[in-house]
Amino acid sequence: MHRLRELQRDFSRFVLQESQQLPTGVKSMGLSAEQRLAIYRNNTRLGLTAALRDSYPVVNRLVGEGFFAGLAAAYIKSYPPQSACLLAYGAHFCELISGFAAAQSLAYLADVAKLEWLWHEAYHAADARIMSAAALAQIDPAAYGRLVFKLHPSARFIASEYPIARIWANNQADDAGREYIDLRNGACCLLLYRPDRQVEIDSLDQAEYQFLRLLAVGTTLSRTVETVLTDHPDANVPILLQHCLLKGLLTDFYLADV
Structure with a gap:
């Protein structure tokens, strides 16, 4: 049970880009462990970015898709989800924007x-x-x-x-x-x-x-x-x-x- 908890912890850290270290114990099954985990990482990033866009459609419209993707990537790295409920994800987005160097010219954005x-x-x-x-x-x-x-x-x-x-x-x-x-x-x-x-x-x-x-x-x-x-x-x-x-x-x- 302890080893399972460690695997889940390392998997989460890798998927959320908190660590570049591949979790041990992941079987290849046709794809390398790195390729398999990259799929999870990409899908997680896309899903969380979509959730942020749903909650912040006006910010997305104001800055454009590309800029918003950069904000989302920084947010996901700084504020990984703490709950399985995506409705609760994004509460600190204004704080991230306040400290985001590229957004400083948009003083009203936060x-x-x-x-x-x-x-x-x-x-x-x-x-x-x-x-x-x-x-x-x-x-x-x-x-x-x-x-x-x-x-x-x-x-x-x-x-x-x-x-x-x-x-x-x-x-x-x-x-x-x-x-x-x-x-x-x-x-x-x-x-x-x-x-x-x-x-x-x-x-x-x-x-x-x-x-x-x-x-x-x-x-x-x-x-x-x-x-x-x-x-x-x-x-x-x-x-x-x-x-x-x-x-x-x-x-x-x-x-x-x-």
């Missing part, structure tokens, strides 16, 4: 990749029953400050210096490259969530973004309101909370201990 992965996560997130406004009516108004809300499992957030939502929308299969986008004017705060079958990308102002981010990490309503109004005195908190309800972002709540 943020676009992050947006695509958050879209991927939101799409595959669990469903949840939406909380009704009537549920809040049963709470004593004196206890409102202790409310802690739970957001929909699909809710994801990203802020960028670049108009990444417009770049993403402008590079969908049916609407590619039709709009000129000025990268100098487009900082954005975005919410991604899946209220039904489709992922929505909403642009938020800074007060709404801060409000939702605080709620998402379990901050009480009183502390959230205090923080938001300190940073954004003109924020309309009741409207912000109403928007959360209308969007179907809130799924549950509880009262925090004093």
Whole structure:
């Protein structure tokens, strides 16, 4: 059993190009061990590259097939799969892009990749029953400050210096490259969530973004309101909370201990 585990380890390292040392114990059977393992290595690389393209179609469109293949090869070497589920593969692609020398001229690319992965996560997130406004009516108004809300499992957030939502929308299969986008004017705060079958990308102002981010990490309503109004005195908190309800972002709540 121990020898089998070592063979599996060495096989994995060779196929994922972590090692050039051929595993011992591989029988030729018509092909040399090196030729046989090269087939596995090539098929693995192609399969993982295809999985990355499926998760990052906009990055692929922006940089082209050849450049993307280079990104994928670097990613596969730096981040070998840890699970048999390919849906989970690619979570660190934006980090790879941030440090990829040939991509430094595309300053927005890492943020676009992050947006695509958050879209991927939101799409595959669990469903949840939406909380009704009537549920809040049963709470004593004196206890409102202790409310802690739970957001929909699909809710994801990203802020960028670049108009990444417009770049993403402008590079969908049916609407590619039709709009000129000025990268100098487009900082954005975005919410991604899946209220039904489709992922929505909403642009938020800074007060709404801060409000939702605080709620998402379990901050009480009183502390959230205090923080938001300190940073954004003109924020309309009741409207912000109403928007959360209308969007179907809130799924549950509880009262925090004093």
